[in-house]
Amino acid sequence: MPLDKSVLERNFPEFEFRVERGKIREYALVLGLNDPVHTDVEAARAAGFEDLLAPPTFVRQFWHENPENDPMPHLGYDPKRRLHGEQEFEYHKPLVAGMNLKGRNAIVSTREKEGRRGGMMTFVVIETRFVDEAGELVQVARRTLIETAAPPKEA
């Protein structure tokens, strides 16, 4: 399926969430992060953070919280040919427990390219910007979603 171009016209609403200690601990433990700044509030404060520090890829769970605010389900991609090709993070301020963040998703680029075995591959970059209560930028996440070319028999 080609990209559903109507998604490019759409604005995706801002969403809000609170960064919770329990969710930071869970994320750190699953990845085996041994640094107590993610699990022990005193250790985090001793290291100069206001509260538990979120691991570097923590915001991953928030960018498609719900289909209303995420372009991904509206791209028209075949879920069986959808790949997460690249992921980029920019860090502007420490992300710690207790923060109330606002996030917003936007498509920042699209391109198509011929697949090696024929058919078209589609690349879409979705940027999620996270700001704090003062409106200051905390993190930016950019995911490149690829729809691989359909096998020739299906094209």
Next chain:
Amino acid sequence: MTTTLEYAKWEELTEGAEHELTVGPITRTDLVRYAGASGDFNPNHHDEIYAIRAGFDKPFAHGMLQGGYLARLLSEWLGPGSFKNLKLRFNALTWPGDMVICKARVVRQYEEAEQKLVEIEANAMNQRGDVLIKATATAAPWS
């Protein structure tokens, strides 16, 4: 209180300095736990029949699980909250039973606007030598 980790010193983070972390073998339980922690419930990562119908041999790991291990290596080496940016390029899939071998190297050590910075190149490979992820990062090391 738990003790804080020891991070690499600035003097040690010269060009060519390396650090490694091996995780695994990856289990299906790891995939389910990551799905829960990350909110990514794409059935390819836990539903055998769905994954087979989608053309895979079995469920496979989320790219961001290995990405999380790479970020852990860098964070525990350079210090928490030290990253300026992190870029991950997903190259191959990880299957239950695979090892994830993460390696990172300093490619540039420099100062800019009174900040001490390093540029890092890193990758994650499996036990067969396939590259799973290629990564780059810029960080202001902790110490």
